[in-house]
Structures are given as C-alpha cells and as structure tokens.
Amino acid sequence: MLNPLLKAQLAQFNLAEGQAPDDDTWRALLAQISQTYGQRAAEQDRLQAVLDNVADAIITFDEHGRIEWFNRAAEQMFGYSAAEVIGAHLELLLPDPHRYRIEQDALALQTDKQDNRADIVSIRNEIAGQRKDGTLFPLDFTISQMMVQGERQFIAIARDITIRKEAEMAILAAKEAAEAANQAKSQFLANTSHEIRTPLNAIVGLTSLLLDTELTPDQQTFVEIARRSSSTLLTILNDILDLSRIEAHQLSLEPRPYHLATNINEVLTLLRPNAAEKELQLTATFAPDMPQVFIGDGDRLRQVVVNLVSNAIKFTHAGLVAVQVDGRYLDPATYEIHLAVQDTGIGLPPDYREWLFQPFHRGHAGRSRRYSGAGLGLTISQRLVELMGGRIWAESEAGKGSTFHVSIPSPVTEQPLPTALTLERVRPFDPDMARQLPLRILVAEDNATNQKVMVWMLEHLGYRPDVAANGLEVLAALQTHTYDVILMDLHMPEMDGRQATQSIRAMLPATAQPWIIAVTADVLHESRQDYLADGLNDFLSKPLQAEMLITALCRYPVVRARSAAQTWPINRVMLNQITGGDSGRLLELMHIFQNESDQLLARLQTAVAADDLETARQMAHTLKGSCATMGIVSLEPLFREIETMARNRDQYIAAKVTQAIAEYDRVLLALRNG
Known part of the structure; x- marks a missing residue:
C-alpha cells in the first residue's frame, strides 16, 4: 500500500501501482522523490524553527490527552524538555480541576465536528499551569482541533499571564483603596456636616424667629446680618457636600x-x-x-x-x-x-x-x-x-x-401638575397655618437647643407640639397619644430615630401609622436612601428653615387627600345657566376659556418675573373677570388677591401666582370631568 505522496509521484510518470519502471524511468523517479522529500524536510525545518521561536507555548496532544509535540517556548515555560513530556499525559502540565476543564473543551470540539457543525472553532480559558518544580502560574490557554492522516489531534497555545494578573491585582487593590478612601471621606463629611449643622440649626432658626418679633432698627440690622452670615455658611457647606457627592457618583437625579x-x-x-x-x-x-x-x-x-x-x-x-x-x-x-x-x-x-x-x-x-x-x-x-x-x-x-x-x-408632558394644597411659598410663620392644616405633631429631638427651635417654629405656625428626647420616649408617647406627624431626629441616645421608626411600624396598625419626617444633619445621599428604606416618609436636613418645615408638613398625605376633596371649584348652577345645559356649548366655552387663560397666565408670569407689576395687575384683573363670568369660584378670589398684591408691590406675589396656576390646573381637570 503506497502512501499518497508516492502515488502522486508514480502518476507523474504514467505508472500504475505494481507496474515496474525501466531503468531511466526508475532513476528519474528516484531523483524526483528525493527532491520532493528534500523540499518537505526543508519546509518542516523552517516550520520547526518558526514554532521554536514564537513567544507562546505550542503543545499538541491526541484525543486521549497524550502529548505529541512541545515547542521550545513550552520547554521554557514549564521547565520540561520536549523529550520529558512527549508521550506523557496532560496532567503533568495541568493540575486538577484545570485539566478537567481542558478535557471538557476538547470533548466539546469533538462533538461539534461529529455533528458536522462549525460553531466552535477554538475554545479559550484562563486556567492554572504547573511547572516542573511544582509551582502554579496563570495561563491563557486556547485549544483547537485538527485531523492528521485520519487521526484527531488537538493543538494548544498557552501564554503565561502572570504579569497581566499581577497588574490586574494591583489595579483592583488601588481601586479598593480609592473606594475605601472615598468612603472615609464621605463618612468624614457626614460627621463634620452633622457637627456643623447642629449649632447652625439653632442660629438659623433663632434668627428667623427673632426677625418675626418687634425689633428696633439697630436690632433688626444686627439680626439680619447674623441671618445672612449663617445662610452664607450653610450655602458653602451645601456646596462642599454636593461636590463631594457628585465626585463620588452618589448624587442622582429625581425626574x-x-x-x-x-x-x-x-x-x-x-x-x-x-x-x-x-x-x-x-x-x-x-x-x-x-x-x-x-x-x-x-x-x-x-x-x-x-x-x-x-x-x-x-x-x-x-x-x-x-x-x-x-x-x-x-x-x-x-x-x-x-x-x-x-x-x-x-x-x-x-x-x-x-x-x-x-x-x-x-x-x-x-x-x-x-x-x-x-x-x-x-x-x-x-x-x-x-x-x-x-x-x-x-x-x-x-x-x-x-x-x-x-x-x-x-x-415634555401635557399632564397637569398635582394640585395638592401648597404652602411652600406662604409667608414664614403664618400663625393661621395650623387652622388650615390641623395636625397633631410630636418633636423627637435630644438636643435641648434644637428642641426649643423646632417647638418655637411650630408654635409660630399655630401648632402646640409635644416633645420626646429619644426613641423610647417616642414609643411611650404613642401609648397614650395619637400623632399625625413625628419630626424624628435620627441621632438620639438610648434608641435612635431609625430604631424608633422600625418599632413604630411594627407595633401600630396601618390605619394608625404616623407620617414620620426624618430630621438630621447627616445629609449625604447614601444616608438619605438608607433612612427612607427604613420606613421614614420624608427627609429634612438641618439647619431647619421655616420654608422647609412648611413644605414637609404640606406633603402629609391627609393634607393631599383633603386638598383633592375640596369643594367643587365651579358654580354648576351658573355654568348651566350660561350653557343652557348643552354639553356642546360647554365644550366650546371650555376651549375658549382655556386658550385665553393660557395666554393671560403666561403674560402674568412674565410680567411678575420682570417686576412689571402694572402689567401683572392688568392680567390678573382680566383673569378675575373671566373666572367670575364662568362661575369659577376657586380662582376668582385668587386673581383678585394677585391684582391687589400687584398694586401694593407685595414681594410674595410670585408665590400667589404659583398657587393660582396649581388651582387653574385643578379647574381644567374638573371641567374635563364634567
């Protein structure tokens, strides 16, 4: 049986297998065969030289895992000579369980070829190799298969990735160190913020309360300077904290x-x-x-x-x-x-x-x-x-x-904004607020100065709050009283605000749960998220300001429910008289009213922003008349008040315009719903 190469040589001389050549043909045939094998030997030598000089280890093995070829880079990498490993099993170079993974990869390649699929060309893994001295080292190991004279063989290319892994470990260690340093910075800022904000809370609160009392001109000036200085300090503190949170990727937007x-x-x-x-x-x-x-x-x-x-x-x-x-x-x-x-x-x-x-x-x-x-x-x-x-x-x-x-x-959205009762921009310390928003309030605060400031603020709004100095006193107060709102300081002795909140949520039925507002000088974003996840409903940062407190109280859900359930904003009888009960006329009238009012409101806002209060007065006067004609009883007095405020150059006119816009959205919703 001749090998394929000899068959090809015989075919060149038109000789069939078994046919004897003459002498000249024989000599020519031998010369041709010698030349061909010489060329093949030279090509193999060149290939051997190339493979021996590549940087990666190249290893071939059969389907039983026996090593058949081992290049010079492999000798240097593993510490064995080719003679020592050829014929040996892969387990000499790859310890368990890494060898098992390579055997499974080889099996996957065999299955792929048997199924006549070409999905898997090669398989790459990061595994551990074992040198002759027993040391382990990381390898990038890629195997593929080939058929040689009808026999399945596998070729593996191995690369020592020790330096890369060391670099990755160094980068990981540096990243962890940076994260630890950043965490330490965040904690330092949280602690520092708390220490600064606690006395600042008293300064801001007390100066605001002082400005609400009868003062001589000199006293008014002194208190105003103190208030502005504390506000400047608070702005700088907030800026530093904001920048820190942004750089630490801890500040997220709330759309x-x-x-x-x-x-x-x-x-x-x-x-x-x-x-x-x-x-x-x-x-x-x-x-x-x-x-x-x-x-x-x-x-x-x-x-x-x-x-x-x-x-x-x-x-x-x-x-x-x-x-x-x-x-x-x-x-x-x-x-x-x-x-x-x-x-x-x-x-x-x-x-x-x-x-x-x-x-x-x-x-x-x-x-x-x-x-x-x-x-x-x-x-x-x-x-x-x-x-x-x-x-x-x-x-x-x-x-x-x-x-x-x-x-x-x-x-953009055409959805009207929520129309909850809004007091964010009412006059600070309006004593009538408690009548508008009757709430039973408990102040939980261990610092005596902060207690006084919060109680005085609430009293200036018309409330009569109770006081607890720690979480245990909060729980005791809830045994004998029912509260709508608890202003909960988060850092208190014996039982802190978070523990007290968890206990309240566990011991009271859903219908008796108070609205708990966290009050703390720790304002970092991660703390806020943690506290809200612990069952708190809202969050206020120190130093506490009147506007912040009013806004938080207005978010109390009963207030929102009460706002939604307010009396119908339109005089139905008057509207029916205008339209004769005709739904088509009502729809037409509604479109005319909305188109005209949208334009007038836009001009009103622009005029207020430009401090053009005469134009603002004219727009409010026109809107007041339109609402009176339509029987919109909730809007007409608001625009009458805005008209008066514009005439008197009242500094709170923008807040009243905001309130009117919110009510306008509610009126449109009521008109659409009939």
Whole structure:
C-alpha cells in the first residue's frame, strides 16, 4: 500500500501501482522523490524553527490527552524538555480541576465536528499551569482541533499571564483603596456636616424667629446680618457636600413633572432683594411658543439657575441681570431648553475662562478678597447640567458683562401638575397655618437647643407640639397619644430615630401609622436612601428653615387627600345657566376659556418675573373677570388677591401666582370631568 505522496509521484510518470519502471524511468523517479522529500524536510525545518521561536507555548496532544509535540517556548515555560513530556499525559502540565476543564473543551470540539457543525472553532480559558518544580502560574490557554492522516489531534497555545494578573491585582487593590478612601471621606463629611449643622440649626432658626418679633432698627440690622452670615455658611457647606457627592457618583437625579417658568420665577423672587440692594433690574423672558411642563429634576435645575443668577448679581454693580428662556423641539416628545443668564457686570478676560468651571477657583487674589464664596457654584452647575445630559458655556468680555448659557434636552408632558394644597411659598410663620392644616405633631429631638427651635417654629405656625428626647420616649408617647406627624431626629441616645421608626411600624396598625419626617444633619445621599428604606416618609436636613418645615408638613398625605376633596371649584348652577345645559356649548366655552387663560397666565408670569407689576395687575384683573363670568369660584378670589398684591408691590406675589396656576390646573381637570 503506497502512501499518497508516492502515488502522486508514480502518476507523474504514467505508472500504475505494481507496474515496474525501466531503468531511466526508475532513476528519474528516484531523483524526483528525493527532491520532493528534500523540499518537505526543508519546509518542516523552517516550520520547526518558526514554532521554536514564537513567544507562546505550542503543545499538541491526541484525543486521549497524550502529548505529541512541545515547542521550545513550552520547554521554557514549564521547565520540561520536549523529550520529558512527549508521550506523557496532560496532567503533568495541568493540575486538577484545570485539566478537567481542558478535557471538557476538547470533548466539546469533538462533538461539534461529529455533528458536522462549525460553531466552535477554538475554545479559550484562563486556567492554572504547573511547572516542573511544582509551582502554579496563570495561563491563557486556547485549544483547537485538527485531523492528521485520519487521526484527531488537538493543538494548544498557552501564554503565561502572570504579569497581566499581577497588574490586574494591583489595579483592583488601588481601586479598593480609592473606594475605601472615598468612603472615609464621605463618612468624614457626614460627621463634620452633622457637627456643623447642629449649632447652625439653632442660629438659623433663632434668627428667623427673632426677625418675626418687634425689633428696633439697630436690632433688626444686627439680626439680619447674623441671618445672612449663617445662610452664607450653610450655602458653602451645601456646596462642599454636593461636590463631594457628585465626585463620588452618589448624587442622582429625581425626574418628575415640573413647571419651568414657575421654577425660574421663584428663583427671581428669592434673589430679587439681593438685586434691589444694588439697584439692579432683574428680569426673565420666556419664548411664547415653548412648552410649560417638563419631566426632569426641577429642583436641581433651579439650583443651577440660582447659582448663575447669584453670580451675575454678585459681579454686577449697575445695570441688569436678565434670564432668557427659549429652545427647540428635538422630536415631538423632547424639547431642548436653552437658558441664558446675561449681566452687565465686570466680565471676564480670556485667560480666566480656562479655570471658570474648576472647583475653588475665584480668579486673582484681589478678586477673591472682594467677592465672597467658596468658588464652587459654577463647578456644581456644570456637573449637574452634565448629569442632565446637557452642556453649559460662557461668553464674556472684560468690562462688558457675561452671558452664561445652559442647554438641556428634556421630555415634555401635557399632564397637569398635582394640585395638592401648597404652602411652600406662604409667608414664614403664618400663625393661621395650623387652622388650615390641623395636625397633631410630636418633636423627637435630644438636643435641648434644637428642641426649643423646632417647638418655637411650630408654635409660630399655630401648632402646640409635644416633645420626646429619644426613641423610647417616642414609643411611650404613642401609648397614650395619637400623632399625625413625628419630626424624628435620627441621632438620639438610648434608641435612635431609625430604631424608633422600625418599632413604630411594627407595633401600630396601618390605619394608625404616623407620617414620620426624618430630621438630621447627616445629609449625604447614601444616608438619605438608607433612612427612607427604613420606613421614614420624608427627609429634612438641618439647619431647619421655616420654608422647609412648611413644605414637609404640606406633603402629609391627609393634607393631599383633603386638598383633592375640596369643594367643587365651579358654580354648576351658573355654568348651566350660561350653557343652557348643552354639553356642546360647554365644550366650546371650555376651549375658549382655556386658550385665553393660557395666554393671560403666561403674560402674568412674565410680567411678575420682570417686576412689571402694572402689567401683572392688568392680567390678573382680566383673569378675575373671566373666572367670575364662568362661575369659577376657586380662582376668582385668587386673581383678585394677585391684582391687589400687584398694586401694593407685595414681594410674595410670585408665590400667589404659583398657587393660582396649581388651582387653574385643578379647574381644567374638573371641567374635563364634567
């Protein structure tokens, strides 16, 4: 039986197997065969030289795991000579269970070929190899199969990945060390924040209470300075904490529907006294055709606008600060909001722009001394805008002012905002609040000063709260009294706020559960999430401010239920007289009312934002008349009050407009539902 190579040589001389060649043919045949085998030997030598000089180990073995070939790199890697391993089993090089994995890979390759599938070309694994001296080392091990003269063989390429694994371990160790350091920083900030906020809570609370009393002009000035100083300290503290949370990737956005114009108008209302001190004009204009309600984190966007407008006021000595709002639709459901905050201030030279959004940079020393602040506002604004998927940039020229631009893509919605009873912007310490929101309140606070501040705040709102100094006293109070709301300090002796909350949730039936509001100086995001997961309903950070407290009380669910169940906002009898009971006429009238009112409300908001109170008065007067004609009994008095506030230049007019818009949405819903 001739091998295939010899058969091919005989065929070249037209000789069949078994046929004897003549002498000349025989000599030529032998010469040809010698030349062919010589070429094959040279090719094999070249192949051997190549394989012996590659960096990776190359090993071949049969289907029983016996080694058949072992290149020079394999000898250097494992410490065996080829003579020592050829014919030996793979277990010499691969200890259990790694050898078992390779045998399973080989079996998978065999099965694939037997099924006439080509899905598995090769299989790669990271396993451990064993050197001649018994040491183990990591391997990148790839096997594939081949058929040689009808016999199945496997070829393995092995690479020593010790250096790579050491590098990976070093990177992992560095990552863990960085995470530990970051965790330590977060804990340090949490502890420091708690220690600073506890006395700051007393300062802010007591100065606010003092300002609500009869004071001489000098006393009024002194208390106002103390209040502003404590507010500045609180702003710096919040900025440092926000930046830390952003850098630690612990700050997340909370998207929900919000009214953009309302947000911006509230910012201007908040900052208008600062602008008035410098006799600056503070205005806002809105594109007439842009949507009104967006889905996003309205609170964080408001924080960005506060930072930009505050900076503009700070660096402007004469002229104006103007907020311009417009944008464009990216698609039917997404609008790109564009905010521009323009000032006529000192401006920035070109070399300042490279550090503009860097933390703690405030320019040269003279500028830093002249203008207060930690230099974090723009940095935080940039990070927040980027979290929202947008961008922020500045245009400025020294001596000619600056314009800061913000562009944010945001989903839009036509869904009206929730119409809960809203007191976020009522006058601080309105003694009538307890009558509007009758609540039984328990204050759980161990610090005597903080106890007094919280009790006095609540008393100025018309409440008469009870007090507990720790969690055990809270549980004891609940044995004899029923409370709607518990203001729960989270760090108390004997039993802390979290433990007390868990006990309350376990011992009281669902119908008797109080609304528990956490009050703490620990404001890091991870703490907030942990506390809310422990059964707390809401969260307030120290130092406690009147507006924050009022807002939290207004979120009490019974208040929302009471708001939803308020009396019908429309005089049905008058409406039926107007329409004659015709549903078609009612629908037509509703469309006319809504179209006209939407335009008037937009002009009212713009006028209030621009401090154009005469135009605001005219818009409120027109809206008041429309509501009276339609028999909308809940809106007409609100617009009458806004008209009066505009005439008297009342500083709380923006809050009343916000309340009117919320009620307007409720009226539209009532009209649609008949």
